[in-house]
Amino acid sequence: ATITAPTPLATTTFDYIIVGGGTAGLVVASRLTENSSVSVLVLEAGLSDKGIVPIQVPFLAPTLSPQTSLDWNSTTIQQGGLAGRNLPYIRGRVLGGSSSINFLFHQYCSSEDWDRLGTVSGDSGWKWANMRQYVPKHEKLVPPADNHAGTAAQILSSTHGIAGDVSVSLPGFNETTDSMVYQTTRQVAEFPYLPDTSGGDTRFLGVGFIQSSAAGGVRSSSSTTYLANASGRPNLTVLLNATVIKVFPNGNTSGLPSMRVVQYIPSQLVGTAVTVAPINVTARKEVILSAGTVGSTILLMFSGIGSARNAPKFNTPIIVDNPSVGANLTDHLLIPNVFEVTGSNLDGLLDNATVQAQAMSQWTSTKMGPYANSVANTYGFLRLPSNSTILKGISDPAAGPNSPHFEMIFTNAWFLPGVTKPATRDFLSVVTVVVSPTSRGQIGLGGADPLHQPFIDPQFMATDFDINTALDSVNAAVRFATAAPWNNYTLQPFGPFGVAFASNDSSQLETYVRKFSTSAFHPVGTAAISPVNAAFGVVNSDLTVKGVSGLRVVDASVFPFIPSCHTQGPVYLLAERASDLIKAAG
């Protein structure tokens, strides 16, 4: 049953309590309740995603955040590497979590990303050879919304799942730029065609068609799939509007504090003080933190698992002194490279309320048209040249020789957050991302009250590798968008990017990157997996929290290295294996 707090729960003891009904949390809830004798409570701070049309419409994803009721509305501290800017730090605060508000790109990253996780964790179960079994459990490949022909050239369907929970599909609305992107991959050797962009079992270097978590023109989230498929089960209770403020011990198990009591309050506005009496619920078996990288990290700290150095500041009695909690924050940064173009594109839709109303009405009646599609149709994952000076004298931060250093996303519209599009002109954005960054930041408590906004410092662009790779990615974007197939379309790099590029001065280009980049919202690493006796790390390779009993973390925070692609697919697979580990532990 799904209940909206403050309805009192009929019982306060469950076998498992999952904190956070987001991407990972709802996978675990669904898998654990397959056993009808096991009871599960999910506590989610946000409300239901049901009936919220912009969540369902793929093209409207960018309207769901930041600074909305579906976002935690956090910001980073000033980023020295980004000209001192504070960036919005979006994360979903709604059933389905970030899978309800993300941009739907769906992939698994390179097999080497998983193999590195297996090596670093000391658990070969995280290697791709084992993880690949979760693709068919997780994924249901469905036809694109427009049912277009020729999909065999855009996806290698035999490597995909067809009967899993989350629907995945190719772009459902053709863009004028699709054929230009494709032609470029055929003509320019440095940008090879990638016949499937999901990674995993297939090659992961090149440019190809985006796969989205959508079916029939409608978003597929952990709520609309894993939870919907489990919602009839009497052994599953999902309590909405319930913000967890800490976990605390109810004794000891095998000499370790037994972290099995969860304290929550009816959700209030984040940033206000806790004024209502907290409610306690107890897990017989385990508490599972799936509150996302930011949420789980600060909950560990409020539960006394963190660095003793910070404890006096925030009045948290320390249970486990572990400075790794909150350290190692790693994220992807988007660099919005805008080109002016001639001819029709999505700007015609973004500029015009009448065209938008038509698109909405087409989506409402047929689930087709531009709104049935995400904001981009093609992207690519590429490496620096092997003789690049950027790689000299450092160990290659990519997961392996077949894993990318940067990404390019082709959006046939204006994408320059914070800058208004000039009216009546048309643009193409080739957004680039350093996918193997070496900068590491941290998450901490923002104050003694659990509802205070957290301290978030990703340290974006703090290393030479990151800024130099960013500059290389921007130059690669120019080579791509000005190759022969674009002769009748691309005019030139535009705006601050255009000025910096035309200057031919790399310091100006660097200033542009630092002034205009923004997060891709892929934070990981602050509750990193490590082997049992390692001197670093927060969770063991089975995701149990070091130094306590009865507590696991299952979400993006446990990846010690950032996967080299968009992170929802990796989180889904991680949560599938985590569910098996929890079941096996009984």
Ligand SMILES: Cc1cc2nc3c(=O)[nH]c(=O)nc-3n(C[C@H](O)[C@H](O)[C@H](O)COP(=O)(O)OP(=O)(O)OC[C@H]3O[C@@H](n4cnc5c(N)ncnc54)[C@H](O)[C@@H]3O)c2cc1C
């Ligand atoms: C704007 C945006 C766009 C993105 N685009 C893409 C994309 O196109 N493709 C892609 O692969 N990835 C994308 N991502 C990243 C991807 O969505 C995330 O990596 C992934 O969903 C994280 O899953 P999670 O389970 O770790 O956390 P989440 O899905 O964020 O789940 C955490 C849940 O815990 C709840 N919670 C947190 N704290 C508490 C608390 N104290 N008490 C109770 N509940 C709590 C939250 O409300 C939330 O529901 C995007 C992310 C964002 C924010």
